[in-house]
Amino acid sequence: MFGMRSDLPLRRDTASRFVLWLVMVLVFMAALAVTVNSYIGVLLNDWNQSVTGTLTVQIPMAEGGDKVTQAAVNKVVDVLKRHPGVSSAEALPRAKIASLLKPWLGDGAIVDDLPLPALIDVELRDDTPEALAAISASIKTAAPDAVIDDHRVWLNRVMSLAQGFSVLALTIMVLVTGALGLTIVFATRASLAEFAQVIEILHVVGAKDRYVAGQFARRALVQGIVGGAAGLALYAPALALVAWLANRVDPEILPNATLPMSHWLALAVLPLAAGLLAMITANMTVRRTLSEKV
Numbered sequence: 001m002f003g004m005r006s007d008l009p010l011r012r013d014t015a016s017r018f019v020l021w022l023v024m025v026l027v028f029m030a031a032l033a034v035t036v037n038s039y040i041g042v043l044l045n046d047w048n049q050s051v052t053g054t055l056t057v058q059i060p061m062a063e064g065g066d067k068v069t070q071a072a073v074n075k076v077v078d079v080l081k082r083h084p085g086v087s088s089a090e091a092l093p094r095a096k097i098a099s100l101l102k103p104w105l106g107d108g109a110i111v112d113d114l115p116l117p118a119l120i121d122v123e124l125r126d127d128t129p130e131a132l133a134a135i136s137a138s139i140k141t142a143a144p145d146a147v148i149d150d151h152r153v154w155l156n157r158v159m160s161l162a163q164g165f166s167v168l169a170l171t172i173m174v175l176v177t178g179a180l181g182l183t184i185v186f187a188t189r190a191s192l193a194e195f196a197q198v199i200e201i202l203h204v205v206g207a208k209d210r211y212v213a214g215q216f217a218r219r220a221l222v223q224g225i226v227g228g229a230a231g232l233a234l235y236a237p238a239l240a241l242v243a244w245l246a247n248r249v250d251p252e253i254l255p256n257a258t259l260p261m262s263h264w265l266a267l268a269v270l271p272l273a274a275g276l277l278a279m280i281t282a283n284m285t286v287r288r289t290l291s292e293k294v
Helices: 014-051 066-081 094-105 109-113 129-142 151-194 196-204 209-247 261-293
Strands: 054-059 086-091 118-124 147-150
Touching: 014 151, 014 209, 014 261, 054 066, 054 129, 054 151, 066 086, 066 118, 066 129, 118 129, 129 147, 147 151, 151 196, 151 209, 151 261, 196 209, 209 261
Parallel strands: none
Antiparallel strands: 054 118, 054 147, 086 118
């Protein structure tokens, strides 16, 4: 298809170089948007699976010291284990709590000196709103000062923020698609004006509008694919750099996430999608422009 003879000197078209560079940049942006959307989806799925059906109960440090606090912890754990809506309840050792704070506070005596609350990790058998209300009432009866953290509350807030980023990524995709289409329209019109005399000669010898449109469409297809491949080649080292920087962050702060196969397939399809969009846009632009001159 790429080797078909052309009666138009499109290779000398001044707009071709501009289109190639712009397609490369647009595909780079589209690849970035696809990666952000996929990564957010993986993180939300991981967080949702890890916090669904769980609670964390905090028992503040009592004025009477560790013995009073531990007594309150034992009482709450006993109540939770006997509750029909609870699958398991376990008090976290202080060493585990210190390890959770390590990414933010680091190692050292400062953690040991802090009046950290005791934590109870609870797995629910029933996480309906009614069951949660009953469990919370039982906990408050055993320890009025206890603080109950329903992970779904902060997860819903994080999901709202993440969904906003996903909408932003999709908006970028729409803008990139529109920018590519407009670029092809203006570049094709400029080429039509540049080769107006050659096109008139082709019409004189019997060439139809669809033949001329096909010439431009094939050129746009090649430009889209080549520019898209260049954009992916530019994006590959950028993605590798971001992945390397992310791996240096503590997993407790930024969990490791494996992007799904659909993400890599979407990236691979971008050059072809850019080429097809450019081809269709160029074909329609040429046909419409030539029909208006008749």
